[in-house]
Each structure stands twice: as C-alpha cells, then as structure tokens.
Amino acid sequence: MNLQPISRRSVPDEVFERLLTEMVEGTLGPGEALPSERKLAEALGVSRPAVREALQRMAQAKLVDVRQGESTTVLDYRKHAGLDLLPRLLMPGGQVDIGVVRSIMEARLHIAPKIAELAAERSGPRLAGDLDAVIAALVAADDPVRRQHRALDFWDVLVEGASSIVFRLMFNGLRAAYLPAVDALTTIMAAEVDRTDAYRALAAAVTAGDARQARDRAVDLLTPATERMFTALRHLEQS
C-alpha cells in the first residue's frame, strides 16, 4: 500500500483545465471571443459562479481578457502568460512535452550557477549548517526520486542564500513545473543526483565565499545530466 495522490478536482478546476486545453491545442485562438458566462455554464452543465471562478483565474494568469459589458476574449498565452503556466505546458495530458523539457533544462543550466555565485557572495559561511543538513538528507535518501527532492531542497538553500527575490520566485516557478515530472525524468536525472561529491564540492565553495568557484562547480554539477537529457530528447524527436 503506497499512495493516494487524490485527484478530487473541483468543478472550476475542471472548467479551467478544459478551456486551457483548447487554448494550448489551438482550438481556441488568440483574439477569439468566448461564449458568455451564462452560455458557457449551460453548455458545460455547471453553474455560472463555477465558470466565473475559472474565468477569473484565467484572467489572473493573463490567459483571457475579461471586460465588463464586452465579451471575454482569448489572449495569446505565449505573449502574456507567466511562468505559472509552465506546469500545464510541460505535461499536457500525462506526456511530457520535449521542447518544454529542453527549455527548462537550458534555463536551469544558465540560472543555477548564477544562484550559486550570489549565494557565495552574499551568504557564504552562514549557509554551512543548512547545506550540511540538506546534503546529509541527500546521501541518506535511498531511491532516486527522493534524491531528486532532496536535491531541490539543496538548491532551495542556495536560492535563499542568494538573497534575490526575483531568482527566488523564478526558482519557485521552475520547481512547481518540475515536480509533476520528477517520475518521468528520474532515470536521466539520477546521473546528477547521485553525484553527492559534486554537491559537497559546490557547498564547500559557497561556504568559503568563493563566487567564481561556486559558479564553476555548479556548472560541473549540472552539465552531465543536462547533456544527457539533450541527447535523449534528440533521439526522441527522431522517432
């Protein structure tokens, strides 16, 4: 006996998902006008407050533009939406999107070393305790999935040490996108999270306050799995 990931999606969730799916698939194009709340409610067999809640959430995510008096129109999510849309794009229906994975990996490889650098500059030795603890948890984790979560905790400490609200929020968004896909990517990412020595080396550089070394060691830590992921994606694309 193991899991109950539940799934009790609420009615507004369902409506939100349904509309978003049509937008991502192109059935609903940018500029297109949505049916009125009343018509949508009737068509979907739900109450008006339910579709309203979904539409308001879509408006907050910059997916639609809703103005009183006029009809609600679809926006181009690629032009306006924020990182919070990423999880929905990464796994549209259980299957991971190759282009999105590549994009995440390359963004990660570019941003994470900067975070390590900033953490070394601005916090350095203050992070020693937290880093030790999180690395201990990492080596203690017995299966690759858990190790991935502990690795995320490791980066969480560095992000905190970087003292940059923007990188913090970016990290939150990327992590939220990544978490649902952990299982699907675990095979390849094992090549990274198993390198506990690389984590220790990076932590040492950060704790010592050596920004340049921290950056280099972060690159060293992230590169192998990133490269492996890229080649795997290339193979997938050809088939």
Place this chain on the structure above:
Amino acid sequence: MNLQPISRRSVPDEVFERLLTEMVEGTLGPGEALPSERKLAEALGVSRPAVREALQRMAQAKLVDVRQGESTTVLDYRKHAGLDLLPRLLMPGGQVDIGVVRSIMEARLHIAPKIAELAAERSGPRLAGDLDAVIAALVAADDPVRRQHRALDFWDVLVEGASSIVFRLMFNGLRAAYLPAVDALTTIMAAEVDRTDAYRALAAAVTAGDARQARDRAVDLLTPATERMFTALRHLEQS
C-alpha cells in the same frame, strides 16, 4: 484633458489586495489560519462569493492553501509564489521597493544576454525585418517613456527568436512587473534606451548569427544603466 487612470477595481480585487497587503506586511504570517469565508465576508462587508473568488485566486498564486473541510491557511509567499507576484512586491502602494528593483536589474543583466545569444543561434537572419522595424520605432519615439516601451518591444523580438518557452514566460513575468514602474525609473533608464547605436549593434550581431558577439553587445547595452541604477539605489538606502 488626458487621464482616466480608471481604478474601477472590482470587489474581489479589493479583497485580494487587502489580504495580500497584510501578508506582505507580515500581519498575516505563514501557517496562520484565515477566518472562514462567511466570517471574512461579513467582516469586509461583501458577499461570500466575492471573498471566495479572491481566495481562489490567492490559492492559484500559491499564497494560501485552501482545503475543503479545514480552514484556509496562509502560505509563505517567498517559498511558493511565482513571478506573477513580482508586480505586487515591486510597488506596494505606489512606492518602489529598492531591494526588488535591484533584484530585477541583476536578473535582467544575467538573463538578457543569454536571450540575445539564443536568438542569434536559433533565428539569426530571420529576425532582420522585425528588428529593423522595432529599432525604427525606437528612434522615432520622442519621449523616454515611449522609448522604454519600444525597447521592451525590441527584447520581445529577441525573446521570440530565442525559441525558448521558459525564457519567454520569464520575460513576460518580468515585463509585467516592470511596466507599472516605467514612470518611476524613466530617468535612470534613459541612459540605456537613448543608446540607439547599441541597439543597432546588438541587432547586427544577432542577425549575423554571431552568438558570442550578441551576448557581449547585450552586456554592453545593459551594463551602464544597470550600474547607474545600483549606485542610485545605494544612495537611496543611505538616506
């Protein structure tokens, strides 16, 4: 006659803002339990659907955790929220937050060159027309505020050319945070958007497909205003 900055904020907007303000100010700490929807509605003098809509939007932004049967609890926005929170943090009540500005500028300086690099690699000459058009609009703009908007359009083209959904969504989020503050930052940013030659040089490198040169010229374009902003912020901090 010029303005109608509107302000017709809806009731749920008002509730959302109110709760968020208390969270950012610390009146509402992480882990704390919110009053029930009914009590909140009565206390704020609005209907329950209104507070409900606000709470659902806060839940989507990872600001609160709402579970049926239990009371809604406040999350640590620094740990969970995404980039979409940035605009609210940047200008809490009309005044820009210094730390947030610095964070945005340093993130920009780190990410934008990578975008230029990717655009050069992946799109190169295909961007020639769009870049010419947007630079023409930039030099034609007569006041600094308009020039800032045209500069954002310039980067929009590069981001599109970078063909990376993650950088695209990041850019959208940063732009959304930046836009409300354009007026406040226009004096310093003029040092950047007035350098039309630097834009042209960057565009030429990108169009030529020279990734390294594109990166360097992006750094060259962004650095002066960034440095100026940093020193200005330091002075502000001391007073």
Place this chain on the structure above:
DNA sequence: AGAGGTCAAGTGGTATGACCAGTTTCGTGG
C-alpha cells in the same frame, strides 16, 4: 482504559436566481 463507531458542527464547494453596471446595437424621432 482503550478501540471503534456515530454524529453534530464547522469548513469549503456548488447551485439558483435576482439584480446592478457597463457596452453595443439598432430602431426611432429629429
């Protein structure tokens, strides 16, 4: 005393229907 079940109270989830407030449309009267 402890383990198990039951039930009441409180929470969020959903639905209905009414009315308010803007926009657009189109017919009517100038």
Place this chain on the structure above:
DNA sequence: CCACGAAACTGGTCATACCACTTGACCTCT
C-alpha cells in the same frame, strides 16, 4: 442623414440554500 435612446447583450455582485468533507467530541462495546 444624423443624433438620441431604448433594448439586448455582456460581466459584476449579492443573498440564500444546500452538498461534501473534516474534525472532534461523545458514546458504545470490548
């Protein structure tokens, strides 16, 4: 022909009732 305004949309708000879930107190049986 034009200007005006009523009507018919649209989303915005509210009140109310009921459903679904969680918790915890209480009660029962062992």
